[in-house]
Amino acid sequence: MPCYRCDRVQTDPGPGAGPPWARGIVDGTQILICPECQETDADWVSDLETCPRCGSTRLSIVMGSRVCRQCNNDW
Numbered sequence: 001m002p003c004y005r006c007d008r009v010q011t012d013p014g015p016g017a018g019p020p021w022a023r024g025i026v027d028g029t030q031i032l033i034c035p036e037c038q039e040t041d042a043d044w045v046s047d048l049e050t051c052p053r054c055g056s057t058r059l060s061i062v063m064g065s066r067v068c069r070q071c072n073n074d075w
C-alpha cells in the first residue's frame with residue numbers, strides 16, 4: 001500500500017528499517033502515511049478517523065468493522 005499523501009511505496013520493513021509508517025482510516029479506507037509526510041505535515045492526523053472511546057487514530061478495518069489498536073474497541 002503506498003503512502004496516502006505522497007504515493008511513495010513502503011520498502012520491505014526489516015530489522016532496523018527506520019521510523020514506522022502510521023496506519024489510519026480516512027473515509028472508511030485504511031491508509032498508510034510514510035514517516036516523511038508525518039514529519040513535514042503535522043496536520044496529517046486531522047484527516048484520520050478517531051476511536052470514539054479513547055480518541056486514538058491507530059485504527060484498522062477488520063471484516064468491515066473498525067478496530068482500535070489502542071483500547072480494542074470495535075464498532
Ligand SMILES: [Zn+2]
Pocket residue numbers: 003004005006007008033034035036037
Ligand atoms: Zn508520504
Ligand SMILES: [Zn+2]
Pocket residue numbers: 051052053054055056068069070071072073
Ligand atoms: Zn480506542
